[in-house]
Amino acid sequence: MQADIERILLDRDTLARRVHDMARQITADLVGPAGHENFREELTLIPILTGSIIFVADLIRHLPLRMRIRLISVTSYPGSATTSQGAALEQSLCSIPSDLTGAHVLVLDDILDSGQTLRLVCDQLRNRHPASLRTCVLLRKDRPQARAFPVDYVGFDIPDDFVVGYGLDFDGYYRNLPDIVTLRPHLLGQAHKG
Ligand code: 5GP
Ligand code: MG
Numbered sequence: 001m002q003a004d005i006e007r008i009l010l011d012r013d014t015l016a017r018r019v020h021d022m023a024r025q026i027t028a029d030l031v032g033p034a035g036h037e038n039f040r041e042e043l044t045l046i047p048i049l050t051g052s053i054i055f056v057a058d059l060i061r062h063l064p065l066r067m068r069i070r071l072i073s074v075t076s077y078p079g080s081a082t083t084s085q086g087a088a089l090e091q092s093l094c095s096i097p098s099d100l101t102g103a104h105v106l107v108l109d110d111i112l113d114s115g116q117t118l119r120l121v122c123d124q125l126r127n128r129h130p131a132s133l134r135t136c137v138l139l140r141k142d143r144p145q146a147r148a149f150p151v152d153y154v155g156f157d158i159p160d161d162f163v164v165g166y167g168l169d170f171d172g173y174y175r176n177l178p179d180i181v182t183l184r185p186h187l188l189g190q191a192h193k194g
Contacts, residue, residue, distance in 0.1 A: 001174065004187055009158060010180040015166055018155050019055065019138075023062030026106065026136065026153060030065065042066040044103045046125070048117060049073040049094055051110030054167035054175070055138045055155075059108070070097045074117050080171040082162045082188050087116035089124070096121070100128035110168050111139040115149030139163070139180070162188060 030043065043065050047056040049072065060067065073094035076087040089095060107121055118135055125133055136153035140146050143160045158180075164170050165177030170188070174181075 001177070004174070004183050005177075006182045006184045008179045008181050009161075009163060010156060010166075012166075012178040015138075015155075015180065016058065019058045020062050022136070022153055022155055023059050026059075026134075027063055027065060029134075030104070041104055041131075042068060044100065044105045044130075045069045046072055046097075046105055046107045046121070048107065048109040048121060050175070051168045052108050052138070055110055056108050072096055072121065074121060076117055080188075082170070084114050084116060087120045089120060096124045096128070098128065100125065100130045103128075103130045104132045105130040106134045106136055108136045110137070110166075111141065111163070112137040112146045112149060112151060112154070113141050113143070114145045118149060118151070138166075 043063070045056065045060065045067055047053065047069065056069070060069075071094045072089070074087050074089055076084045105125060107118065107125065109118060112118060118137075122133065122135065134152040135150075137151055138155040140151070140154045140157050141160045142157060161182050162170070163180050163182055164174035165180045167175050168180070169175045170183060174183070
């Protein structure tokens with residue numbers, strides 16, 4: 001697996017520091033300057049599976065708030081695709097919850113690329129009439145569609161390259177790499193069953 005890495009873009013310590021900062025900012029925005037006791041309601045986190053799992057696991061341990069998690073699932077990069085094949089909601093155990101009226105919702109994804117995934121999810125969530133709806137991504141690619149899509153919290157702006165690690169996959173693999181990396185180009189042309 002290590003031999004497949006072309007370049008480390010963001011190492012684990014950089015990721016950890018930024019995720020902590022993001023949690024501080026999210027908390028401050030919700031509770032205001034007076035402190036946690038002002039935010040008596042609860043936060044509903046909606047992570048988009050599967051790429052966001054490690055990011056969310058790290059982030060929530062820095063959120064000193066009453067919160068719940070509702071997982072949803074969207075696929076746009078099936079199998080070994082490295083460009084979006086169009087975002088589609090997976091109608092399964094992880095479909096959009098219906099009972100979000102009045103909830104403070106924070107949607108989380110690993111990476112903002114074309115914006116299709118977040119647009120699809122946010123459109124559906126708005127129909128549920130939440131009290132507030134915010135969006136948070138760990139990574140945003142340097143491409144016009146990504147920058148044009150408004151998100152409330154962005155961890156890092158990165159070049160328009162295909163990245164894996166820290167939850168992000170290629171054909172289901174590499175999610176367990178602790179750093180965000182690019183893969184050697186010859187691997188991306190084919191499904192890697194290593
Ligand atoms: P969008 O819908 O914004 O085009 O793409 C968002 C989704 O595509 C992300 O949730 C992620 O699953 C996938 N994606 C986009 N860019 C990358 C990338 O560079 N690497 C990986 N592993 N997944 C990506
Ligand atoms: Mg995804």
